Amino acid sequence: MSECPMTDVNGTLFSLAAADALGAATEFKTPQAIASRYGPTFTDYQPGSVFGFAPGEATDDTQMVVATLLGYARKGGLEGVLAALREWLAAGPPDVGGLTGAALRSNSLANSLDGGVRAWQDSAFQSAGNGGLMRIAAVWIAGFRGAELARESAAVTALTHADPRCVYASVFLTAFLEALAGGQPYAGAAASALQITDAFDGRAALLDCGVFGIGTRDAHLAFRDRERQARAEVRTRVRSGLGGKLTSQSGFVLDTLEAAVKHAGAGTWHACVEPAVLLGDDSDTVACVVGAIAGARGLEVPPYLLAPLRLGHTWPGWQRDWACTGHFPAVVQAAQAQCAQTQ
Ligand SMILES: [Mg+2]
Numbered sequence: 001m002s003e004c005p006m007t008d009v010n011g012t013l014f015s016l017a018a019a020d021a022l023g024a025a026t027e028f029k030t031p032q033a034i035a036s037r038y039g040p041t042f043t044d045y046q047p048g049s050v051f052g053f054a055p056g057e058a059t060d061d062t063q064m065v066v067a068t069l070l071g072y073a074r075k076g077g078l079e080g081v082l083a084a085l086r087e088w089l090a091a092g093p094p095d096v097g098g099l100t101g102a103a104l105r106s107n108s109l110a111n112s113l114d115g116g117v118r119a120w121q122d123s124a125f126q127s128a129g130n131g132g133l134m135r136i137a138a139v140w141i142a143g144f145r146g147a148e149l150a151r152e153s154a155a156v157t158a159l160t161h162a163d164p165r166c167v168y169a170s171v172f173l174t175a176f177l178e179a180l181a182g183g184q185p186y187a188g189a190a191a192s193a194l195q196i197t198d199a200f201d202g203r204a205a206l207l208d209c210g211v212f213g214i215g216t217r218d219a220h221l222a223f224r225d226r227e228r229q230a231r232a233e234v235r236t237r238v239r240s241g242l243g244g245k246l247t248s249q250s251g252f253v254l255d256t257l258e259a260a261v262k263h264a265g266a267g268t269w270h271a272c273v274e275p276a277v278l279l280g281d282d283s284d285t286v287a288c289v290v291g292a293i294a295g296a297r298g299l300e301v302p303p304y305l306l307a308p309l310r311l312g313h314t315w316p317g318w319q320r321d322w323a324c325t326g327h328f329p330a331v332v333q334a335a336q337a338q339c340a341q342t343q
Contacts, residue, residue: 114215
């Protein structure tokens with residue numbers, strides 16, 4: 001079970017949520033449009049979300065983190081997480097990623113875990129968006145650690161995003177969170193997490209947990225053919241992000257990973273998150289991943305951003321007008337209590 005005090009994981013959840021809510025206003029905008037509307041700095045929640053999120057409301061990224069935690073709290077393991085994500089979707093959220101929607105609506109058997117694999121197959125094995133990476137901090141917040149953390153991160157990602165680039169990016173990120181929360185310095189934590197990623201057998205993990213089955217043999221073979229390259233690309237992008245390079249804030253998982261690693265090494269919480277928000281494009285998701293990393297480093301969200309924080313959707317287990325400060329700790333505690341019994 002967790003070696004980190006509960007406050008650390010709660011702090012990470014608040015951090016990713018606040019960063020996501022800051023980025024909600026600038027999602028899909030260009031840096032030029034953002035600068036002309038909001039000015040050269042971005043320090044508080046603003047109107048302007050293309051999905052109608054009010055200032056202070058976090059988007060699908062954080063909503064799916066919380067839905068994952070609600071799923072774990074039901075003690076259903078992966079099936080519980082999948083059911084909770086489907087309930088979130090069924091309640092009609094303002095924004096749903098393309099592959100996420102396809103995977104969760106997959107017409108395979110209701111309780112089958114292979115919707116993400118089938119959606120990847122239907123994309124001719126091309127789709128590699130950031131919709132798994134953006135919510136995978138939930139697995140670490142729920143209390144998974146070490147080898148279990150890598151296996152669970154792979155499986156939970158592949159519920160919607162089964163491309164090996166998505167799977168290995170998530171395995172890296174949660175290992176990075178664990179290393180940072182354990183007190184390792186930034187570059188050293190990234191190196192430790194890359195070692196775990198390089199040694200991890202994603203194909204075996206997805207077979208063992210039932211994400212790959214007899215009905216998805218083509219995807220299983222495609223994953224096998226591409227996973228070595230995927231691990232190499234994750235390594236390359238993490239190193240370039242550490243070196244200060246940013247290719248794009250697009251929704252491609254490796255762009256998001258590189259940008260987040262670049263931004264999240266700054267000296268204060270705001271210095272990490274603000275550049276992600278000001279650069280626009282998929283700014284809410286890049287900011288959300290930055291927020292997870294900054295939170296695991298122990299950087300604290302400015303207090304004035306906590307009180308107004310909400311999630312921009314109502315679904316079974318969550319109300320849109322609930323203050324995150326009043327409800328996050330109980331959601332985390334319930335998920336951790338069940339996950340402790342399954343490890
Ligand atoms: Mg979003």
